[in-house]
Amino acid sequence: MREVTCHEVGAQRLGDALSGIGGRTMGRWHGMRHDDASPERLREMADELLDHVAARAAADATLDDAARSALRTAAECHLGEMSVGCFPDGDQELYFPLIGETLTSEDIAFGDVVRFGGGRAPSAGTWLDAFAVCVVSGLVRDWQRVIGLLLRNDYAPAIHEGVPYSELDSASDPTDLAAMDALCPYLAEAEGHQPRHWPTVPLRRPDAAELALAAAKLDAAGVLTPDQRLLRVLLDDDQAAFEEALASRLVDHRESVGPDPAPRTLLPLHALALAALAVQAHGWELGLRSGYLPPELLGTPDALRRAAESRTNNLGGWCAK
Numbered sequence: 001m002r003e004v005t006c007h008e009v010g011a012q013r014l015g016d017a018l019s020g021i022g023g024r025t026m027g028r029w030h031g032m033r034h035d036d037a038s039p040e041r042l043r044e045m046a047d048e049l050l051d052h053v054a055a056r057a058a059a060d061a062t063l064d065d066a067a068r069s070a071l072r073t074a075a076e077c078h079l080g081e082m083s084v085g086c087f088p089d090g091d092q093e094l095y096f097p098l099i100g101e102t103l104t105s106e107d108i109a110f111g112d113v114v115r116f117g118g119g120r121a122p123s124a125g126t127w128l129d130a131f132a133v134c135v136v137s138g139l140v141r142d143w144q145r146v147i148g149l150l151l152r153n154d155y156a157p158a159i160h161e162g163v164p165y166s167e168l169d170s171a172s173d174p175t176d177l178a179a180m181d182a183l184c185p186y187l188a189e190a191e192g193h194q195p196r197h198w199p200t201v202p203l204r205r206p207d208a209a210e211l212a213l214a215a216a217k218l219d220a221a222g223v224l225t226p227d228q229r230l231l232r233v234l235l236d237d238d239q240a241a242f243e244e245a246l247a248s249r250l251v252d253h254r255e256s257v258g259p260d261p262a263p264r265t266l267l268p269l270h271a272l273a274l275a276a277l278a279v280q281a282h283g284w285e286l287g288l289r290s291g292y293l294p295p296e297l298l299g300t301p302d303a304l305r306r307a308a309e310s311r312t313n314n315l316g317g318w319c320a321k
Contacts, residue, residue: 002243004250004290006266007257009058017048017055017263021070024048026099033101037108038117039081042094046077046133049098050264057294058266066098068137073098075137078130079147085122086158087165088114114166121163124176127155131183132273136297140187140202143311148187148202156184178221179228182214182235186281200311201304205281211235226252227270234274239284246275250292268292280304 028045049070056067063071073096080094080103089111094103131151134140140147160177163170185206188199206214215235218224224232226249233245253268272293278284280299300306 002247002288004247004254004288004292006058006291007254007261009055009261009263009266013051013260013263014055014058017051018059021049021052022099025070025073025096026101029096029099029101029103032103033107036117037084037103037110037113038119039085039114039122040117040119042077042081042084046074046081047262047264049074049077050133050267050269051262054263054266058263058291061291061294061296063294063296069098071133071137072139075130075133075139078133079139079150082122082126082130082155083150084110084114085126085166085168086155086163089165114168119168121166121168121170122155122159123170124159124172124180127151127159127180128176128183128270130155131180132269135203135273135276136267136269138299141307143198143200143202143313144315146190146198149190149198152184152187152189156180173222175218175221175224175228178214178218179231182218182231185210185214186277195315196313198313198315200313201307203277203281203304205283205304208237211237227274230271230274234278234282237282239278239282239286242278242284243286243288246271246278246286247288250290253292266292267294272297 025045025048028041028048032041053063053067053071053074056063076095076097080092083090083094084092090105092103092105092108092110096102134147134151158164159170159172159180186203188202188204190199191197215232218228218232218235230245230249233242249271250268253271257265275286275293276298279286279301280303283301285301286298
């Protein structure tokens with residue numbers, strides 16, 4: 001089995017990331033609750049949480065419940081960034097499972113926060129970040145939260161339309177848009193418009209026609225980033241080619257980090273998410289090992305089958321209150 005070693009992160013950086021994450025997260029939540037709940041603050045919290053998770057993974061590849069909760073909270077931050085950014089005047093309920101807290105539109109006027117805070121509305125790049133951390137954390141598998149449906153049917157179309165419900169500008173690179181469109185078919189659609197139609201297995205393997213169409217659009221989009229090139233290889237549905245491209249991508253990542261890198265660089269989320277799709281959606285047992293690819297974050301080739309066998313949608317329809 002081929003192995004790709006990781007770059008080094010300084011001991012001081014790792015120690016800082018490991019210490020007091022609960023208190024630091026609570027402090028950031030308190031600042032958002034009473035001062036600035038902008039999408040930028042959510043992303044900053046996510047980065048700090050990912051530093052912690054990466055440092056934990058570097059110390060022990062098996063993440064405990066606390067580390068998993070921190071990773072899930074980072075994913076919730078990215079989802080919150082998407083939701084608040086795309087629909088600032090909509091109903092919001094942001095979750096922070098590590099500290100057992102929420103932020104809601106009952107307490108915070110997110111529309112005013114976005115309107116007067118400046119910055120930019122979410123772009124396709126924002127969507128790609130959210131998709132990656134939702135897949136890696138497993139948050140996308142929480143089917144009753146319809147996260148996959150939101151990413152595919154709400155946030156992606158809003159970005160294509162320039163985020164019309166926000167007064168801020170949204171600018172997306174064409175290759176990011178093509179990558180977003182290529183990843184949407186990995187998210188299961190609902191068979192109807194009622195909760196009883198929600199898919200219990202939110203991830204899926206696109207069929208051959210969907211893969212070919214996504215590949216053609218990505219080819220026509222322009223010069224691809226390294227992660228987009230890896231996605232392009234995945235779309236060819238060739239395990240050997242993907243493993244070779246993944247190994248090359250991880251080596252390039254290792255060699256591209258600058259001096260004194262942040263701990264979260266040990267978890268290259270976009271490449272890790274594509275590897276997780278290769279395992280879970282394409283059903284491959286990868287012949288590649290790396291500290292950049294914690295096995296429990298990759299999932300297993302039978303993950304979708306086991307999810308289908310163990311979950312039942314007993315929900316009904318919408319009802320008025």
